[in-house]
Amino acid sequence: MKQVDVIIVGAGSAGCVAARRCAELGLKTLLLEKKPRELVGKKVCGDEISKSHFDATGIEYPKGPEISSVISGADVYPPNLTNELRVRGWNEFDGWTVDRLAFGQRLLAEAINSGVIFKDQIHVSGPLSKNDCVSGVSYKDLKNDITDTIRSKLVIDASGFASVIRHKIDNPFVEKRINKSDIALCYREILELRIPLAEPEVARVILGGEYAPQGYAWVFPKGSQSVNVGIGITGGSGRGSPKPLYEKFKSEYALLYGSKLIEGGGGAVPVRRPLPSLVANGVAFIGDAAWMVNPIHGGGLGAGMRAGIILGEIAKEAIAKRDTSTSGLWGYNVRYLSGFGRRLASLEIFKRLLVDVNDEDMNFGFEHRILEAGDLMAANRGEGFSMGFLEKMKRLKRGLGNMSLLRRIQRAARLMKKIDKLYQSYPLSPHRFEQWRKSVDEVIQEAHFK
Ligand SMILES: Cc1cc2nc3c(=O)[nH]c(=O)nc-3n(C[C@H](O)[C@H](O)[C@H](O)COP(=O)(O)OP(=O)(O)OC[C@H]3O[C@@H](n4cnc5c(N)ncnc54)[C@H](O)[C@@H]3O)c2cc1C
Numbered sequence: 001m002k003q004v005d006v007i008i009v010g011a012g013s014a015g016c017v018a019a020r021r022c023a024e025l026g027l028k029t030l031l032l033e034k035k036p037r038e039l040v041g042k043k044v045c046g047d048e049i050s051k052s053h054f055d056a057t058g059i060e061y062p063k064g065p066e067i068s069s070v071i072s073g074a075d076v077y078p079p080n081l082t083n084e085l086r087v088r089g090w091n092e093f094d095g096w097t098v099d100r101l102a103f104g105q106r107l108l109a110e111a112i113n114s115g116v117i118f119k120d121q122i123h124v125s126g127p128l129s130k131n132d133c134v135s136g137v138s139y140k141d142l143k144n145d146i147t148d149t150i151r152s153k154l155v156i157d158a159s160g161f162a163s164v165i166r167h168k169i170d171n172p173f174v175e176k177r178i179n180k181s182d183i184a185l186c187y188r189e190i191l192e193l194r195i196p197l198a199e200p201e202v203a204r205v206i207l208g209g210e211y212a213p214q215g216y217a218w219v220f221p222k223g224s225q226s227v228n229v230g231i232g233i234t235g236g237s238g239r240g241s242p243k244p245l246y247e248k249f250k251s252e253y254a255l256l257y258g259s260k261l262i263e264g265g266g267g268a269v270p271v272r273r274p275l276p277s278l279v280a281n282g283v284a285f286i287g288d289a290a291w292m293v294n295p296i297h298g299g300g301l302g303a304g305m306r307a308g309i310i311l312g313e314i315a316k317e318a319i320a321k322r323d324t325s326t327s328g329l330w331g332y333n334v335r336y337l338s339g340f341g342r343r344l345a346s347l348e349i350f351k352r353l354l355v356d357v358n359d360e361d362m363n364f365g366f367e368h369r370i371l372e373a374g375d376l377m378a379a380n381r382g383e384g385f386s387m388g389f390l391e392k393m394k395r396l397k398r399g400l401g402n403m404s405l406l407r408r409i410q411r412a413a414r415l416m417k418k419i420d421k422l423y424q425s426y427p428l429s430p431h432r433f434e435q436w437r438k439s440v441d442e443v444i445q446e447a448h449f450k
Pocket residue numbers: 009010011012013014015032033034035040041043044045046047048049122123124125158159160161162164186187188230266267268269286287288289292293298299300301302304
């Protein structure tokens with residue numbers, strides 16, 4: 001095989017969904033993965049995914065052994081662990097924790113059944129280029145110890161956070177580097193508890209404090225007596241590994257006393273708005289390789305799956321028109337970034353607010369209910385905190401003891417609206433891109449709340 005329509009690098013959730021859609025639409029699609037086939041899907045993760053992503057994409061709900069727990073609520077705690085916010089009864093919060101391996105194997109099987117040619121133990125080393133255009137990849141076949149190349153009309157980089165293609169492309173549309181402060185460093189374990197969970201359908205999240213400074217700790221149910229527990233902290237200068245913080249949390253959080261370790265591991269997640277352009281000549285980016293992760297909670301499974309469906313359809317159109325240039329693929333930018341991507345951009349502002357608010361203010365905010373469950377849900381939908389006049393007055397009264405916090409929340413709400421508007425009017429062609437990117441950067445520059 002020397003030439004295909006589309007090469008997809010990486011068989012994670014984003015790569016499998018994109019590959020499946022490309023093949024369903026009749027493209028000759030090659031999916032390359034460095035891991036052995038039986039390990040596809042295995043990944044350090046919080047394992048939580050909302051039902052809404054399946055409803056939006058038409059991908060079948062997890063079922064049978066893919067499901068660890070059904071999730072239908074969350075308790076969100078401030079640093080002092082009192083006055084928690086109980087998030088219950090919101091449809092968009094319903095979902096599951098999944099068995100990552102079983103879920104990943106199902107996505108891969110669906111891709112293969114749709115006609116994708118899948119090759120495992122292939123380590124892609126970088127893109128091939130012709131006339132400023134990506135035209136294929138070079139790779140090493142790990143089973144046979146052979147190095148070779150293969151050409152395609154489009155290369156999709158779905159290789160996760162390390163992004164083997166994006167880092168090797170010099171193109172004004174492609175951002176290569178991510179700031180350390182836009183990365184969450186995580187450590188998590190799966191633990192079997194001494195006693196069953198009182199509410200096995202409720203996730204717990206603890207913001208900031210000594211356990212997760214400028215980040216959060218999570219405890220997600222994995223069955224009636226097991227949990228996925230982790231800490232994610234913002235990266236940056238002077239930040240070490242989150243593991244010692246995790247160890248402290250585990251030894252002090254009563255629910256976890258005497259628990260048995262099933263498995264543990266660390267990982268990194270991009271927690272910022274997605275790449276401003278998801279395409280360049282001959283190439284498109286998806287999933288963690290395109291920074292498609294919810295900046296508040298680090299969830300990227302759904303964000304990448306949503307993109308996979310769109311990208312498959314745009315790939316089909318572009319290849320049919322024999323135009324996989326930046327312009328030919330631009331529709332992927334427009335559809336994703338002015339749709340789901342704009343939620344992620346607006347949530348980056350909210351994340352910046354949470355990182356900048358100190359523990360004392362956070363405790364005050366929870367105690368006086370300055371934000372409520374509905375606000376979190378609205379923010380998560382990308383709607384900001386839009387409240388009516390009377391509601392605003394009520395909150396103002398409750399927050400009188402801390403006007404500075406109220407003002408910062410209001411400023412964040414204003415910037416969330418501003419960035420949302422910019423993303424809604426994502427440029428319809430590459431010509432206005434630079435100007436648009438500048439306007440977005442200006443809003444982000446303003447988003448400091450200390
Ligand atoms: C600790 C932690 C907790 C998280 N919790 C959640 C959560 O609860 N819910 C949620 O939705 N998300 C969560 N995430 C994020 C989520 O795991 C990712 O956003 C998602 O897995 C990204 O999918 P992907 O397909 O883009 O990349 P990946 O799943 O990373 O897949 C990339 C694939 O590419 C392959 N690959 C890499 N390089 C090469 C190469 N050179 N050649 C060939 N193949 C290659 C890899 O082996 C891998 O299979 C968490 C992440 C971490 C680290």
